[in-house]
Amino acid sequence: MINKADYVQSLEKGLKVLKAFGSDKKVMTLSEVAEVTKMSRAAARRFLLTYTDLGYMHSDGKYFELTSRVLDLGYTYLSSLDITEIAKPYMLKLSNLVNESSSIATLDKNEVVYLMRQQVSRIMTINLGIGTRLPAHVTSMGRTIMAMNDFKEELLDVFEYEQYTINTISNKIELKKELQKIRQQGWALVDQELEAGVRSISAPIFSKDGSVKYAMNIGCQANRVSKDRLITEFLPHLKEAAGNISSALKKI
Amino acid sequence: MINKADYVQSLEKGLKVLKAFGSDKKVMTLSEVAEVTKMSRAAARRFLLTYTDLGYMHSDGKYFELTSRVLDLGYTYLSSLDITEIAKPYMLKLSNLVNESSSIATLDKNEVVYLMRQQVSRIMTINLGIGTRLPAHVTSMGRTIMAMNDFKEELLDVFEYEQYTINTISNKIELKKELQKIRQQGWALVDQELEAGVRSISAPIFSKDGSVKYAMNIGCQANRVSKDRLITEFLPHLKEAAGNISSALKKI
DNA sequence: GAACATTTGTTCGTTAATCGCACAAATTAA
């Protein structure tokens, strides 16, 4: 925690107002925003009016809603990444080759965050897209990144080990063993642990300094692609694509 | 412009710091941020430390960079849209059917902002993705949305009418005529006006209230798909997909 | 390694940005 004098509370409050909007709150009145953010009505009003003036929100006089300009905020991050530009052609090629969806994600504490996605068909119940967050320990990309890094043991304690499906690894010891295995073999396969019917395989992407901040995957439906086929047929292509991206990142 | 007392200046400054980062400024020192944002070093420092404490930035002690958490900010907008979830299957189907890339965009003043994209192959020089902004008047989706709305004449004056290619419509009168034509025929085709070799066709998506806030397109390379083929073969599929999305939006 | 230049960290007095209450005005509900 930083020094109180170094902290800009108005910025924190402003971001809290922005984040109050979402799929379950597409539009809100002033009073609703104040309630959700636990601010005074006057304070909430000032933030809403400031966002509106800056173009990030629109109001019809009663309801406030976000505008597309909010994407610019997320866009600054994506455009500051080298991997986005570099990986695109390899991801397209891989996806076309295996005729399945592919993604790249990074680790943020106990979650993976989707940075890129080339979708071939709808696999999961939820709509995966840039910005989507999933619990890292039950995803192939999350496990790959965790396994290839010297993560602190405490990270394993953060997970809730929810039993998403009957396949889900739901205790720390099993997870640790699985991560050690992944570290050795250099790839991860998650078979219907987060959602029944969904299977995915992942490989690490190495940055210039040798660290693994990203992973790439192929995701598919279990009734369409066997585990064996994923490993013997798809994994070589995935490794090649991830390897090409790694090489390209080294050349920057 | 709102009343000065209703404006939160710290929020504006904070967002300015966030937006200072991007493709040409992947990392910055404290002094660089202060310089770019024209703030005092002390002020810039407080914003940087606040972002870092909230998880939106990371610092190695000297350089600051954005983290994936910044995507959450843009994600709030995307997840507050109905169209994102609804359009996905139709877009996938369309893209697979015509074997070309498809996108959905919205209009923000004189620019279109990409909200969704299903890419089949690399078409344009720049990497198109969610959040990308392009000048509306030289894109098929921009023209579609403008044409289907009673936009104010003043909007035509905002464009700079840059001559991107020899095909570019580069004056107001021609653009206006083209928009009138689009309004009548209900679709737009832009042939190598923003970038040589790139051609795209677009159709409107109607919201529940009958307004057109979004458009959908098919984009392809001019040497692979003729204008005639775009119109006779691809347009029917595009219109069907856009129509299905429109219908689904009406049912919410 | 010393001297100098540049950048960053910190303190603190100042001030104006932001606060929230109270009441007016407008809108919505009964």
Place this chain on the structure above:
DNA sequence: TTAATTTGTGCGATTAACGAACAAATGTTC
């Protein structure tokens, strides 16, 4: 029409945020 609820606004009070100045740390040059 009345009552309830929400929003708009003014304004005195408070403190959050300010930036200057100096210390400390880091980087550069010789």
